[in-house]
Amino acid sequence: MVNQAISPLLQIVDLCVSVEDQQILKGVNLTVNAGEVHAIMGPNGSGKSTLANSLAGRPEYSVVSGEVLYRGEDLLALEPEDRARRGLFLAFQYPMELPGVRAWQFLKAAVDAKRQHNGEEEMSAREFDQFLKDKVSQVDIDPELSRRNVNEGFSGGEKKRNEILQMAMLEPDLALLDETDSGLDIDALRIVSEGVNKLRNPSNAVVLVTHYQRILNYITPDFVHVLVDGRIVRSGGADLAHELEEKGYDWIREMVS
Amino acid sequence: MAEISSKYPQYTHDYHLVGSDKTETTLLEEMRQPAWTVFNNIGLPTARRGNEKWKYTDVRPIANKTFVYAPNVSIDRGLELKSLENFTPNSDDWINLVFIDGVYQPRANKKILDSVEVSTLHEALENHEELVKKYLGREADYSEDGFTALNTAFIEDGAFVLASESSEENTVVNLVFLTSGQVSDCVTYPRVLLIAQPGSHLSVIENYVSLCESSSLTNSVTEIYVEENATIKHYRICLEKAHGFHVGVSRVCQEADSTFISASFALGAAIGRNDFHVLLDGEGANCELSGLYLTLNDQHQDNFISIDHAKPNGTSRLFYKGILDGSSKAVFGGNVIVRKNAQKTDAQQTDKNLLLSDSAEIDSKPSLLIYADDVVCGHGATAGHIDEDTLFYMRSRGLDAETASRILIHAFAAEILDKVDLLPLGEFLNNIYDEYIPSATLSFGSVQ
Ligand SMILES: Nc1ncnc2c1ncn2[C@@H]1O[C@H](COP(=O)(O)OP(=O)(O)OP(=O)(O)O)[C@@H](O)[C@H]1O
Numbered sequence A: 001m002v003n004q005a006i007s008p009l010l011q012i013v014d015l016c017v018s019v020e021d022q023q024i025l026k027g028v029n030l031t032v033n034a035g036e037v038h039a040i041m042g043p044n045g046s047g048k049s050t051l052a053n054s055l056a057g058r059p060e061y062s063v064v065s066g067e068v069l070y071r072g073e074d075l076l077a078l079e080p081e082d083r084a085r086r087g088l089f090l091a092f093q094y095p096m097e098l099p100g101v102r103a104w105q106f107l108k109a110a111v112d113a114k115r116q117h118n119g120e121e122e123m124s125a126r127e128f129d130q131f132l133k134d135k136v137s138q139v140d141i142d143p144e145l146s147r148r149n150v151n152e153g154f155s156g157g158e159k160k161r162n163e164i165l166q167m168a169m170l171e172p173d174l175a176l177l178d179e180t181d182s183g184l185d186i187d188a189l190r191i192v193s194e195g196v197n198k199l200r201n202p203s204n205a206v207v208l209v210t211h212y213q214r215i216l217n218y219i220t221p222d223f224v225h226v227l228v229d230g231r232i233v234r235s236g237g238a239d240l241a242h243e244l245e246e247k248g249y250d251w252i253r254e255m256v257s
Numbered sequence B: 001m002a003e004i005s006s007k008y009p010q011y012t013h014d015y016h017l018v019g020s021d022k023t024e025t026t027l028l029e030e031m032r033q034p035a036w037t038v039f040n041n042i043g044l045p046t047a048r049r050g051n052e053k054w055k056y057t058d059v060r061p062i063a064n065k066t067f068v069y070a071p072n073v074s075i076d077r078g079l080e081l082k083s084l085e086n087f088t089p090n091s092d093d094w095i096n097l098v099f100i101d102g103v104y105q106p107r108a109n110k111k112i113l114d115s116v117e118v119s120t121l122h123e124a125l126e127n128h129e130e131l132v133k134k135y136l137g138r139e140a141d142y143s144e145d146g147f148t149a150l151n152t153a154f155i156e157d158g159a160f161v162l163a164s165e166s167s168e169e170n171t172v173v174n175l176v177f178l179t180s181g182q183v184s185d186c187v188t189y190p191r192v193l194l195i196a197q198p199g200s201h202l203s204v205i206e207n208y209v210s211l212c213e214s215s216s217l218t219n220s221v222t223e224i225y226v227e228e229n230a231t232i233k234h235y236r237i238c239l240e241k242a243h244g245f246h247v248g249v250s251r252v253c254q255e256a257d258s259t260f261i262s263a264s265f266a267l268g269a270a271i272g273r274n275d276f277h278v279l280l281d282g283e284g285a286n287c288e289l290s291g292l293y294l295t296l297n298d299q300h301q302d303n304f305i306s307i308d309h310a311k312p313n314g315t316s317r318l319f320y321k322g323i324l325d326g327s328s329k330a331v332f333g334g335n336v337i338v339r340k341n342a343q344k345t346d347a348q349q350t351d352k353n354l355l356l357s358d359s360a361e362i363d364s365k366p367s368l369l370i371y372a373d374d375v376v377c378g379h380g381a382t383a384g385h386i387d388e389d390t391l392f393y394m395r396s397r398g399l400d401a402e403t404a405s406r407i408l409i410h411a412f413a414a415e416i417l418d419k420v421d422l423l424p425l426g427e428f429l430n431n432i433y434d435e436y437i438p439s440a441t442l443s444f445g446s447v448q
């Protein structure tokens, strides 16, 4: 009975988004329930990152129409930092470098902001040291990376791993992974996937944007959606990803036209 | 020599009182007179046309004001001495020399070392007359510089530092020039003479700190002589108040294989000028000048920095950074000259600026004049705003925009702040910048 009253974790209704006066998303509908993993696939430029960034609140992506409910609450009315504090996390396709900003300082500020939002006290420096150490070993990244400036001079793969470290530290309820698997070597792919799997629990959800079947061998999606030209044109189970890999996007385009 | 009609009656009045109550030390008196004559001839550099040195700074607000020579006003200066550590960096391990409103404070604790002598110019004239005679004023040419002429015309006392060969790098001399604010509209003329004898090592901090809420002028001249194989680490801290004017002249002369590493921090002045000149006068000399300026509201900061490679095999690194907010303005004039016989010179200069508002303005003019042919030289300047994408990245991790921008601004400053390797000074400066650094006034793209 109680379960029926709980609204979906994320509910996107007819979302239209434009960037620099060009409409990119043309009515996206998607519902994500707690405990689910959704994969979003689609050709280059179809709007996958636009969707992920809009959900995170990136200023240059303006919502033209539509609605996004996060746990029943109007997500689009929230500032990006408030979305993050409520448990939304975007692993960026191209993570930014923060010149001169120490990872320790940045991560602590992020963790404390969330704790404060939840009515918890800030972590002491010592507590945080331990917490960071634990997470670094959990996601198996080079501890040296956590001592450097955030992403500054990191390789592409190192940046992706660093996103996963941040995700592990912030323990999001809704993780949006935008091509986190691209540019990863095989070991890193396994580590990242394990990291995601470890974080999975019945109360959170993962939406992962990917071009490749291979990450889905590690993280089995409950649903696969295909985004073409700003619309989800097809949804299915894990098999859809295999089918896509075999047949390519032209097959989808033909089917929907 | 009485002036018939001076443009600066208050300076004239005060000039005639300087030293009048003392059994005068003739050397200083001998220096004052010709400097005063020059000052009367050239005045302050109010004309900007054709004046490359003052092209971007209007000194009329300084020239049009009447400033009273602070040491001529008798007040009790005991109070500030006690609370000095609230306003200046300090450590029990340092040798302090304190001037309040231009007056030497003998009660400031003085640590004594054999290897480094720290005294007033007056005391130095008794113990090292030949040295003072030889060096004082040698590099501080005032023939075309009204502010240096004025400072020299008012030489009454000053700080004297002499490092000998047995000195050690961890010796720190802390020079404090405090404007207490008890005399309104006051001017002080701090003067520093530092001689690092061959093979000596020393860290020295010059603090120019004002607590004066009314207008005030600090017109300082520092001369530093770094002899063969000597190493000086130098910090210059200028913390003025909103109505304070600061014109600081630094002249450094380096002999062969000497090292001079300096960081300048300028904050708060209505008009601030950091005129810093280094002459590499010996082979294989190395100098690193860095600086950080922060301007808010309608403040103006002029950095006029030059390095003259006169001898071969020298290296120089000139690296300044600026943070500008409000409708403030800053100037970076960097001039590196490589003389004809200064072969194998390696010189780099960089100026980077972070603009926090659309109305802040930077004139960054790094320039290189190279007359030698076998050299490695480079220069560059940048100016930019806080990157919106970077800011979004931080916000997407839960940091609010203000916190995120402050972290980014502080990180920008840290590249210079991290060069300070004296812990108490580093902490002092970090706290100061934390307090002063504004959050970026960006037009954040807000939610739809
Ligand atoms: N900031 C921007 N300015 C201008 N155009 C943009 C911007 N961001 C996205 N676009 C455009 O929007 C369209 C969708 O881009 P998006 O990044 O969402 O694609 P994607 O599906 O993530 O592609 P990929 O698989 O290559 O990552 C593209 O045509 C892109 O050029």
Ligand SMILES: [Mg+2]
Binding pocket: A048, A049, A050, A093, A178, A179
């Ligand atoms: Mg993308």
